[in-house]
Amino acid sequence: MKLLWTILKILLALFMIYAGVQHFIKPTFYLVFVPDFLPYKVWVVYLSGVIEIALGILLLIPHYSRMGATGILWLMILFLPIHVWDVFSDQPAIGSSEAAMIRLPIQFVFIGLAWGVKKYATGNSLD
Numbered sequence: 001m002k003l004l005w006t007i008l009k010i011l012l013a014l015f016m017i018y019a020g021v022q023h024f025i026k027p028t029f030y031l032v033f034v035p036d037f038l039p040y041k042v043w044v045v046y047l048s049g050v051i052e053i054a055l056g057i058l059l060l061i062p063h064y065s066r067m068g069a070t071g072i073l074w075l076m077i078l079f080l081p082i083h084v085w086d087v088f089s090d091q092p093a094i095g096s097s098e099a100a101m102i103r104l105p106i107q108f109v110f111i112g113l114a115w116g117v118k119k120y121a122t123g124n125s126l127d
Contacts, residue, residue, distance in 0.1 A: 005121035009059055009069070012113055016056030016072060023049025032093040033082055051075065059117070069118035076110045083107045 023030055027045045034041040055075065058068030083104045086092045092100040 002120060005117060008113060009065065009117045009121040012072065012110075012117055013056045013059035013068070016052045016059065020049040020052030020054075020056060023052070029094075033086075035082070035085075066118060066122040069114055069122055073111060073114035073118060076107060076114055080107055080111070 023045050027042055027049075030045040030048070031041050034044045038044050051071075052075070055068045055071040058064040058071065061068070082093075083100070086100040087097070087104050089100070
């Protein structure tokens with residue numbers, strides 16, 4: 001079971017690093033997800049990209065992997081209201097209402113994955 005969670009940890013780390021890099025390659029893609037009440041939207045996109053890259057790297061460093069998993073868990077929880085809002089929006093940020101309905105459960109998958117990695121793949125069981 002530990003091997004499975006270690007593989008999932010590596011995949012989650014690579015996904016976070018990839019997603020973070022995408023914030024710099026295609027920042028306009030992410031602008032629609034930044035709530036209107038936040039100023040300096042492009043900087044919010046860049047900052048979230050830096051955070052995603054940093055958390056992905058932390059996840060790959062054994063001594064800091066628990067911190068990385070915890071950070072990813074909280075980041076996914078922080079992003080959850082954006083996805084909920086998108087489901088109920090008249091005009092979803094990207095794609096159709098159906099696409100927004102697909103993205104929301106995926107957010108819960110990432111939350112569960114981060115929690116599982118924190119619990120099982122960092123060598124510090126939360127029992």
